[in-house]
């Protein structure tokens with residue numbers, strides 16, 4: 522029952538809206554580089570997502586269309602909210618305002634609405650009773666929430682479809698990324714070739730139907746004007762009806778802009794690149810070495826050391842600190858700087874060294890400069906307010 526209406530709602534309801542800018546998209550008030558959904562989707566929590574519970578939810582919704590009851594709708598509301606809450610742990614879903622979906626479900630399945638849906642269902646079984654003006658008015662009121670009734674019955678299917686689309690996308694991103702890494706495709710032109718080759722690869726076509734118009738976006742597009750830095754910009758806002766259309770569009774747009782995933786040669790994790798330069802290692806701290814993989818690659822000596830045995834004194838940062846400390850003491854004994862300045866100079870190099878231990882970007886880019894003696898004494902004077 523209601524199959525046609527449920528299908529109609531499933532095919533037309535707006536699930537979320539996305540604004541496309543020059544090389545980024547904005548969803549739920551947050552901006553991401555184009556293609557960034559692939560970074561979320563390639564993580565194991567998406568690739569190996571347990572989807573049974575959403576299939577079960579769709580079956581439950583289907584059973585309601587044949588045998589609707591007040592208790593059944595209450596059970597349905599609780600299952601829908603539990604299913605959405607379970608998505609909160611998965612970083613991919615930080616793209617969406619899950620709280621807002623839960624509120625909407627609570628609203629659509631409030632006690633009052635549930636009673637109305639039960640009446641609609643009863644009417645649909647035995648026909649409408651329009652024998653008096655009052656009854657006709659009552660029927661009229663009920664008809665006003667008919668669309669909500671169909672939407673409610675569609676929710677199980679919509680959610681199951683969205684989850685299926687995500688796991689499907691996740692598998693495709695994994696295949697394409699591995700092909701791109703294998704080929705060593707980094708420039709926009711190489712990425713375009715690799716992406717095209719994947720889409721028309723017989724294996725990909727068979728599994729993902731990538732040769733059959735995978736980007737058949739069914740979405741409404743409206744122009745929006747936004748002001749930034751005194752300038753007006755014209756952007757494209759898209760209302761999406763399906764998760765698949767959003768994800769495949771993003772992947773496609775991402776590659777078009779030379780954004781792609783690369784696999785770190787040290788930790789094997791994937792990282793997202795927005796420029797076609799040749800970064801081979803990620804900037805995430807590698808728990809094995811306590812420093813980012815990119816740092817490990819530049820300082821191969823880190824690989825040879827067992828981190829737990831590594832002494833602070835081994836690092837080049839500590840050697841520099843030691844040299845500076847010796848100089849400060851020497852200058853003090855020569856009478857070049859007094860006790861107070863020398864003490865502040867020591868305090869300053871200690872703080873730089875400490876920062877270099879925890880902030881690797883600082884250690885690579887700024888530490889050496891800060892540790893130059895002229896800068897050290899200037900800072901010491903500043904600290905003394907001289």
Ligand SMILES: [Zn+2]
Nearest residue numbers: 785788803814
């Ligand atoms: Zn890494």
